[in-house]
Amino acid sequence: MLMKGNRNHVARIGLTSLCGLFAGHAFAGGILIYEAGQEGAGLANAGSAALASDPSVLMSNPAGITELAGTQISANAQVILGDVRFSRDDNNQFSGNEGGNALQWLPGASLFISHQIDERSAVGFGMYGNFGLALDYDDDWAGRYFSQETAIIGVSFQPTIAHKFTDDLSIGIGPRILYGYYRSEMAINNNLLGLVDRADGQLEYKDTDTGVGVNLGLLYKLNERTQVGLAYTSKVKLEFEDSPDVRNVSNPIINAALNRLDVDSLELDLNVPQTVMLSVAHQLDPQWKLLGSLGWQDWSDFGQIGVEVDANAAGVDRTVDRQYKDTWHASVGAQYQATPRLRWNMGLGYDSSAVDDKDRTVDNPMAENWRLATGMNYQVDEGLDLHLAYTLVWLGDMDDEQTKSRSGTTLSGTYKNAALHIIGGGATWRF
Numbered sequence: 001m002l003m004k005g006n007r008n009h010v011a012r013i014g015l016t017s018l019c020g021l022f023a024g025h026a027f028a029g030g031i032l033i034y035e036a037g038q039e040g041a042g043l044a045n046a047g048s049a050a051l052a053s054d055p056s057v058l059m060s061n062p063a064g065i066t067e068l069a070g071t072q073i074s075a076n077a078q079v080i081l082g083d084v085r086f087s088r089d090d091n092n093q094f095s096g097n098e099g100g101n102a103l104q105w106l107p108g109a110s111l112f113i114s115h116q117i118d119e120r121s122a123v124g125f126g127m128y129g130n131f132g133l134a135l136d137y138d139d140d141w142a143g144r145y146f147s148q149e150t151a152i153i154g155v156s157f158q159p160t161i162a163h164k165f166t167d168d169l170s171i172g173i174g175p176r177i178l179y180g181y182y183r184s185e186m187a188i189n190n191n192l193l194g195l196v197d198r199a200d201g202q203l204e205y206k207d208t209d210t211g212v213g214v215n216l217g218l219l220y221k222l223n224e225r226t227q228v229g230l231a232y233t234s235k236v237k238l239e240f241e242d243s244p245d246v247r248n249v250s251n252p253i254i255n256a257a258l259n260r261l262d263v264d265s266l267e268l269d270l271n272v273p274q275t276v277m278l279s280v281a282h283q284l285d286p287q288w289k290l291l292g293s294l295g296w297q298d299w300s301d302f303g304q305i306g307v308e309v310d311a312n313a314a315g316v317d318r319t320v321d322r323q324y325k326d327t328w329h330a331s332v333g334a335q336y337q338a339t340p341r342l343r344w345n346m347g348l349g350y351d352s353s354a355v356d357d358k359d360r361t362v363d364n365p366m367a368e369n370w371r372l373a374t375g376m377n378y379q380v381d382e383g384l385d386l387h388l389a390y391t392l393v394w395l396g397d398m399d400d401e402q403t404k405s406r407s408g409t410t411l412s413g414t415y416k417n418a419a420l421h422i423i424g425g426g427a428t429w430r431f
Contacts (some may be wrong), residue, residue, distance in 0.1 A: 041375060144200070280292050289334065
């Protein structure tokens with residue numbers, strides 16, 4: 001994110017946001033995402049753990065690859081177009097502009113492979129991103145002392161193996177290696193007790209880390225028309241440690257605070273949350289399939305990360321309690337087989353917010369959101385499918401009020417009618 005504000009008495013070094021992205025967007029209650037360019041993106045996550053139509057199912061439920069014949073490869077791409085604009089209100093005490101559109105566009109890609117070993121067993125591999133967000137405000141906007149630019153990018157590499165223990169029950173496991181990149185940049189207020197007007201300093205922090213987790217899944221056929229999927233992803237711990245690049249800091253009080261912080265070695269830890277997803281898929285008739293999902297994400301275990309430096313009292317705090325809470329997901333959808341070659345997808349989803357309104361921050365402005373999705377899959381021939389999907393993620397109005405802990409100066413405003421438009425497509429080859 002980018003934030004800029006007036007010459008306040010406080011410079012907060014907020015190395016805290018979870019704002020990055022690869023192949024998708026956050027705002028899935030927290031910053032886990034469901035869209036990775038795959039056909040299922042047109043279903044708003046409905047039936048994701050129970051629907052096995054291509055290798056991308058290993059991301060949602062590793063057990064699903066037992067339903068795929070032969071060898072299949074799915075390659076996907078997408079772009080996220082955002083409209084996330086901050087508007088100041090009468091309570092705002094910072095000067096500067098309103099930041100512009102903090103999320104204009106973000107590209108992404110994914111690749112999935114499955115291979116049937118025999119009638120019971122299958123292996124697969126996926127490379128995808130379903131964690132992160134990135135925001136970038138104007139340099140001189142009103143919140144530059146909170147954050148200017150922040151990104152966290154999570155890319156997962158998941159080998160997968162699954163076995164069909166009975167004709168009705170399949171179980172899969174996918175060890176998950178997650179590569180995380182974190183970068184944060186913000187302005188530092190050089191004004192000495194508000195008496196001297198000096199140009200801002202700058203702080204940049206960036207690092208990478210690799211964490212390990214596991215995806216587990218179960219797929220059970222209740223009957224010829226209905227199957228149920230249950231999937232679990234474990235948490236992944238990322239530990240970022242870097243020497244922040246501090247430039248042009250001329251405020252002696254700030255320098256003293258940074259020295260006590262031991263800014264030469266700053267460690268920030270976070271947990272990519274564990275999740276549980278229950279899905280059902282029911283073949284109503286030869287043309288219609290009904291889908292649904294219920295899910296949970298453990299955002300309360302995300303972590304406490306951040307640093308605050310106060311120029312008035314030279315106070316330093318290594319951690320900031322984000323007050324995150326667990327989120328819940330619900331979605332319903334349907335597939336309509338319009339012709340033997342053309343399948344139409346549609347879905348509606350809801351995610352609760354990982355933060356209360358009073359705890360929302362501009363470095364990660366999360367809120368409850370609604371997903372409205374549609375898409376289509378076209379079978380070119382027996383060995384090739386093409387798909388295209390669109391998702392509207394509606395966040396609505398998100399109020400934000402943040403006050404410097406020691407100076408008491410407040411940034412206040414609203415993200416009005418915030419929304420994301422996710423357009424994705426790809427191809428699946430079958431051999």
